[in-house]
Amino acid sequence: METEVAQKEAPGEPIAYAICSMSDIPSQRARGFQLVRLDENGQEKPFNIVVVRWGKQVFGYENICPHQQVNLDWERNQFMDPNGIRLMCGKHGALFEIGTGTCLDGPCKGDGLTPVPLAVLDNDICVVGIPLAEEVDDDEEEITSCSDEGGGV
Numbered sequence: 011m012e013t014e015v016a017q018k019e020a021p022g023e024p025i026a027y028a029i030c031s032m033s034d035i036p037s038q039r040a041r042g043f044q045l046v047r048l049d050e051n052g053q054e055k056p057f058n059i060v061v062v063r064w065g066k067q068v069f070g071y072e073n074i075c076p077h078q079q080v081n082l083d084w085e086r087n088q089f090m091d092p093n094g095i096r097l098m099c100g101k102h103g104a105l106f107e108i109g110t111g112t113c114l115d116g117p118c119k120g121d122g123l124t125p126v127p128l129a130v131l132d133n134d135i136c137v138v139g140i141p142l143a144e145e146v147d148d149d150e151e152e153i154t155s156c157s158d159e160g161g162g163v
């Protein structure tokens with residue numbers, strides 16, 4: 011299955027790619043996205059991220075635990091701790107503050123997740139300032155393609 015990301019164009023603004031709609035992630039939930047970014051040489055590189063929605067706010071981080079550089083979600087899309095208020099690594103239980111990505115407890119305490127800049131444009135959650143390949147393989151889920159048709163002011 012393919013994941014499509016749609017480039018948003020806003021004059022004078024950094025490049026932005028819509029990865030899903032706000033409504034695709036319930037509030038106080040997190041969801042993983044398997045994207046592909048382009049490096050400075052145009053080479054494609056896997057870019058796995060987690061997006062947390064908290065009301066109208068969204069927070070994005072690379073889906074890599076600073077402890078052992080593994081994906082946080084040992085069960086797919088299980089990113090939250092049992093209380094639902096922190097991100098948690100499924101391997102050794104490190105807990106991360108949602109708003110900053112700082113590890114508050116666990117083997118990498120004091121380290122942090124790598125932030126991914128996000129913005130909400132026309133109700134779409136967008137990755138901002140990072141060039142992405144517009145179509146990537148994703149064998150497990152379908153992500154709504156977002157476009158800015160009819161949007162704008």
Ligand code: FES
Nearest residue numbers: 075077099102104
């Ligand atoms: S790999 Fe994440 S806490 Fe150890």
